[in-house]
Amino acid sequence: MNYCTEDTSPRTVSGEAFVFSNLYQHYYTSVLKFCSDLIKDRAEAENIVHDVFVKMWTRRSSLKAEMNLKSYLFTSVKNLTLDRLKEIKKSALVQKQFLLEELFETQEEEENQQLQHLSEALGNLSDKRRQILFLNIQEKKSYQEIANDLGISKNTVKNHLIVSKKIIRDRMLWSKY
Structure with a gap:
């Protein structure tokens, strides 16, 4: 029996775990597709959607009765996805910067070795x-x-x-x- 409808309210979710489970089953596929379209990584999208549902479950008692759960879920997924994309971009930038620094250090070492060999040759x-x-x-x-x-x-x-x-x-x- 499906206890989830489009007008399911947070008050319903704050009750029993089986109601939340039905809500999860009802929205999971559509929210996952939405997230996958944003992030282009299915595994990361699954993690994000799972995190949003966990967050919603842990905060169920503070959800407002007049809130639209569908909007809440999609907005939460979008926001978390954008946050993760920023983290990924920042991580890629840090990695790129590290590789450039390593490249410059390697070039500097090679130049120093060449100068040393030149000095030895002149000697x-x-x-x-x-x-x-x-x-x-x-x-x-x-x-x-x-x-x-x-x-x-x-x-x-x-x-x-x-x-x-x-x-x-x-x-x-x-x-x-």
């Missing part, structure tokens, strides 16, 4: 090669200007730069493995 160069490389790269001097400053030939400058760059390139490639 393996002779003083003369390091000086020539510094004048060429840092001070933007030409081969001829470096040759004039150091009193060596332009070809010697060129050979030192070729060897220096090869040593650095090899060290940087080796460090990747």
Whole structure:
């Protein structure tokens, strides 16, 4: 026997558990469909609908007699669904932020390792090669200007730069493995 009608009032619900059970059976499917359409996740929709019915049962004594239970149920489901969607969005945002921070930390670590390998490679160069490389790269001097400053030939400058760059390139490639 179904004790639930469209005009079932909270006063009816505040009585026996079997009346509430009939109310649950009467509205569950339609409320679940409504919630599923909002959240697009059947399992989460079932949790929300269950939570709303539990909340209604625990607050049954404070429900007003003139209240429309159908409206109450659908409004409660809508509000709880929107709250859960906000939580999901916030959780996704926090997760995204965490992943970005982790990515930046990883990139920073890689850059630090590359700088360390570059420093080691520069440390393996002779003083003369390091000086020539510094004048060429840092001070933007030409081969001829470096040759004039150091009193060596332009070809010697060129050979030192070729060897220096090869040593650095090899060290940087080796460090990747």
